[in-house]
Amino acid sequence: MVKEYLVKGDVCVPGKVMVADGMTIRQVIEAAGGMADGKNFKAVQIGGPSGTLLCADQLDLSLDAKTLAPFGFRRGDSVITVLDEGRCIVDAVDRFMKQTQTDFCGKCVSCREGTRRITELFDALMNGSLNEDGFQLLLDIAEMVSVTGFCALGKGVYDTLKNAYQFFPEEFHAHMGGSCALCAADTRPPVEPGNIPYDRRRIVIDPSLCRGCSRCARSCHAEAIFGVIKSPFTIDQKKCVKCFTCMDLCAFGAIREEEIDG
Amino acid sequence: MAKGLMYIDNIRVEFDEEPTVMAVCRKAGVEVPNFCFHSDLSVYGACRMCMVEDENGKIDAACTMVPKDGMHIRTNTAKLLHYRRMILELLLSAHCRDCTLCDKSGNCRLQDMAMRFGIHSMRFQDTRKPIENDESSPAISIDYNKCILCGDCVRVCQEIEGIGNLHFAGHGPDLRIITTGDQPISATRCISCGQCSAVCPTGAIVVKNEIGEAWKAIHDPKKRVVVQIAPAVRVAIGEAYEIPAGENVLDKLVSALKIMGVDEVYDTIFGADLTVREEGAEFMRRLESGENLPLMTSCCPAWVKHVENDRPQFIKNLSSALSPMQMFATVLKDRYREKDAEAGRETYHIAIMPCTAKKMEAARPEFRRFGVPNVDLVLTTQEVIKMIKESGIRFTALEKESPDLPFGMGSGAGEIFGTAGGVAEAVIRHCLPDKSKNGLRMISHSGLRGTEQLRFATIPIGDRQVRVAVVHGLAEADRLLDKIESGEVQLDLVEVMTCRTGCVGGAGQPTALMGSKRKRAEGLYELDRSALFKRAERNPVLNMMYAQDLAERSHELLHHQYKAPENE
Numbered sequence: 001m002v003k004e005y006l007v008k009g010d011v012c013v014p015g016k017v018m019v020a021d022g023m024t025i026r027q028v029i030e031a032a033g034g035m036a037d038g039k040n041f042k043a044v045q046i047g048g049p050s051g052t053l054l055c056a057d058q059l060d061l062s063l064d065a066k067t068l069a070p071f072g073f074r075r076g077d078s079v080i081t082v083l084d085e086g087r088c089i090v091d092a093v094d095r096f097m098k099q100t101q102t103d104f105c106g107k108c109v110s111c112r113e114g115t116r117r118i119t120e121l122f123d124a125l126m127n128g129s130l131n132e133d134g135f136q137l138l139l140d141i142a143e144m145v146s147v148t149g150f151c152a153l154g155k156g157v158y159d160t161l162k163n164a165y166q167f168f169p170e171e172f173h174a175h176m177g178g179s180c181a182l183c184a185a186d187t188r189p190p191v192e193p194g195n196i197p198y199d200r201r202r203i204v205i206d207p208s209l210c211r212g213c214s215r216c217a218r219s220c221h222a223e224a225i226f227g228v229i230k231s232p233f234t235i236d237q238k239k240c241v242k243c244f245t246c247m248d249l250c251a252f253g254a255i256r257e258e259e260i261d262g
Numbered sequence: 263m264a265k266g267l268m269y270i271d272n273i274r275v276e277f278d279e280e281p282t283v284m285a286v287c288r289k290a291g292v293e294v295p296n297f298c299f300h301s302d303l304s305v306y307g308a309c310r311m312c313m314v315e316d317e318n319g320k321i322d323a324a325c326t327m328v329p330k331d332g333m334h335i336r337t338n339t340a341k342l343l344h345y346r347r348m349i350l351e352l353l354l355s356a357h358c359r360d361c362t363l364c365d366k367s368g369n370c371r372l373q374d375m376a377m378r379f380g381i382h383s384m385r386f387q388d389t390r391k392p393i394e395n396d397e398s399s400p401a402i403s404i405d406y407n408k409c410i411l412c413g414d415c416v417r418v419c420q421e422i423e424g425i426g427n428l429h430f431a432g433h434g435p436d437l438r439i440i441t442t443g444d445q446p447i448s449a450t451r452c453i454s455c456g457q458c459s460a461v462c463p464t465g466a467i468v469v470k471n472e473i474g475e476a477w478k479a480i481h482d483p484k485k486r487v488v489v490q491i492a493p494a495v496r497v498a499i500g501e502a503y504e505i506p507a508g509e510n511v512l513d514k515l516v517s518a519l520k521i522m523g524v525d526e527v528y529d530t531i532f533g534a535d536l537t538v539r540e541e542g543a544e545f546m547r548r549l550e551s552g553e554n555l556p557l558m559t560s561c562c563p564a565w566v567k568h569v570e571n572d573r574p575q576f577i578k579n580l581s582s583a584l585s586p587m588q589m590f591a592t593v594l595k596d597r598y599r600e601k602d603a604e605a606g607r608e609t610y611h612i613a614i615m616p617c618t619a620k621k622m623e624a625a626r627p628e629f630r631r632f633g634v635p636n637v638d639l640v641l642t643t644q645e646v647i648k649m650i651k652e653s654g655i656r657f658t659a660l661e662k663e664s665p666d667l668p669f670g671m672g673s674g675a676g677e678i679f680g681t682a683g684g685v686a687e688a689v690i691r692h693c694l695p696d697k698s699k700n701g702l703r704m705i706s707h708s709g710l711r712g713t714e715q716l717r718f719a720t721i722p723i724g725d726r727q728v729r730v731a732v733v734h735g736l737a738e739a740d741r742l743l744d745k746i747e748s749g750e751v752q753l754d755l756v757e758v759m760t761c762r763t764g765c766v767g768g769a770g771q772p773t774a775l776m777g778s779k780r781k782r783a784e785g786l787y788e789l790d791r792s793a794l795f796k797r798a799e800r801n802p803v804l805n806m807m808y809a810q811d812l813a814e815r816s817h818e819l820l821h822h823q824y825k826a827p828e829n830e
Binding site: 102103104108109110114116120141149150 | 307310311313323349356385389436437
């Protein structure tokens with residue numbers, strides 16, 4: 001199945017990329033024109049704030065849920081943000097964490113209060129006033145949110161941070177020490193997450209293929225899928241958070257995404 | 263045959279109809295900490311305190327987990343405790359910390375939980391912008407800064423009461439609770455039922471505290487402070503002193519009030535007897551003429567307000583007989599007026615009620631005579647408990663004292679006013695020509711008693727089959743009104759109570775689960791069984807008063823025809 005992603009960041013031709021089955025991350029970046037300004041690849045963030053972050057080691061893995069599951073892959077908002085060697089990873093993660101504050105609903109305590117404190121702690125990290133203990137607290141909170149969060153959005157908060165810290169610990173320590181060479185050297189405008197056209201896509205159930213097994217409705221984190229057993233189900237677009245859980249689960253391939261204008 | 267078997271902390275439990283693991287845990291006697299789980303309300307799953315671990319190490323919320331056969335649930339692993347502590351710390355850090363100034367202190371689920379989990383320090387500052395308190399309602403005070411956004415109030419207002427006056431607004435860190443249109447609560451369609459305050463785990467929504475007014479009056483030598491005590495109060499107030507729910511502690515309460523300095527203490531069941539007689543007579547008149555049937559009870563002020571707000575076509579069906587509290591107050595003030603003028607004293611009437619809406623009723627402009635309100639102050643059970651504690655009275659050690667005469671006595675029918683179905687039963691008792699014990703028994707087994715939210719009964723009075731409905735919870739009442747409107751059901755008498763289980767489950771009562779509310783109701787039926795007389799018309803004081811001049815003045819004193827608000 002061909003899936004549509006939006007590739008942005010430090011690539012030559014940012015924009016839509018159609019990702020076929022088995023396509024690796026390297027191929028996806030190449031499809032977007034390769035790295036900009038001839039710089040080397042550093043990391044890629046997939047799926048927005050609840051997505052995950054991968055580094056050069058994972059470049060040759062294919063971009064699908066199964067292969068990338070150990071890294072906490074979530075398709076999320078289907079945006080691939082590519083970072084080159086000149087970018088500070090802490091700054092990038094900070095921006096993704098900040099995005100939670102505008103994107104998340106705030107229903108459950110762990111995610112609402114947790115992400116609020118994570119962003120506060122990140123502010124401290126960015127201006128160099130966070131010590132080791134504070135950083136451990138930050139990781140602790142993020143881990144707690146990832147376990148106790150109500151939906152997939154909250155549960156995905158930790159992965160970007162966890163992977164970034166695992167792949168580039170020295171940059172975090174530099175920030176804790178109060179000085180980051182990369183941040184000081186990089187004068188380009190930062191790669192901002194988000195800013196994708198709202199509701200660009202929607203997930204729909206093909207009534208001719210749906211057999212009404214209710215598996216999607218039962219799996220839906222947002223309780224957005226309704227229907228009567230043995231007749232086609234429908235998705236309430238206002239409630240759908242586009243976590244794609246249903247799509248991955250459907251045994252009949254009846255759930256697909258549709259692009260809508262604007 | 264049970265549907266399945268599971269283990270909660272190694273306790274073997276069979277489960278049947280329990281929809282969630284949380285319910286099974288309760289069955290096993292394990293109380294998983296939570297803020298947002300109420301068995302009467304829909305599952306929301308926001309507080310994340312009820313996380314449990316299954317046999318595969320998967321952690322999920324017990325309130326949304328579906329029980330499966332063979333599950334092994336752990337509720338207290340080290341990991342879970344760690345998460346719970348952290349969630350609590352996060353909750354507390356976004357909460358105001360002036361516990362000592364809070365009305366809910368000592369009774370607060372958040373405070374209680376913080377003590378249980380030993381949260382002694384917080385690593386975060388409260389960075390939220392303060393929101394102004396809403397003191398506009400006569401019944402409740404709202405402090406949005408103490409809100410933990412569990413959504414209990416939103417759900418109870420929508421699902422149980424059908425008003426839907428509270429909503430979530432904003433998202434992410436700006437999520438908050440607002441009233442409809444973000445107006446002060448008094449400008450909305452709030453009916454003052456106070457159920458939001460009853461389910462609120464923190465001090466965000468509390469019953470309006472008017473203890474100060476009460477003390478001022480009690481300590482004023484120029485005021486004769488006269489108290490009436492509602493039936494539902496006597497079976498619930500003991501719960502604050504470890505006395506089981508449903509046990510009658512009226513005599514201790516009378517004694518406590520006397521020690522506090524109240525001059526006279528009477529019983530609202532006297533007013534209830536008046537209501538029964540007036541409403542019964544009105545019911546018989548309407549049955550004969552067939553006009554404005556079904557007769558709907560008007561004892562519950564929140565229900566009356568709801569009809570005025572949203573169902574004005576039913577205003578004509580409301581009984582014109584006043585509520586027991588107002589009956590009592592008008593008669594009392596009327597009798598004491600001349601005496602007071604002579605003695606240069608003023609009668610200050612305090613009603614002790616299980617209800618927050620009574621505060622709103624007492625403040626209604628209709629219920630004033632000669633420029634003074636009939637009821638000067640309504641205190642809820644919660645407030646009285648606080649006053650007793652403030653006075654340093656050891657409630658359990660008090661000697662018993664019965665209410666004063668002449669208004670301290672009433673019938674068994676008056677006692678059961680405090681529970682859903684009681685008003686209808688009392689009125690039917692009054693109207694039924696068969697005055698024997700068999701008649702009483704027939705009424706009590708007719709279906710008026712029970713636990714269902716909507717109950718029907720058919721009772722023969724004379725040559726008529728009288729169809730009665732009892733409904734509690736306004737959402738259910740609204741559904742019944744729809745059926746009455748469409749002609750799907752034909753009824754003669756409808757009793758509506760806003761709160762689940764009636765006044766015993768009122769918002770002014772100590773917070774309780776459904777089980778103790780039912781026990782309170784059972785306590786009232788027990789009081790009825792041991793009452794000297796069961797019918798309102800047997801009340802000797804009342805008979806004497808009717809024989810004097812009350813019969814002629816009943817319309818002036820004891821009735822009020824509700825009218826649709828003019829601006830609509």
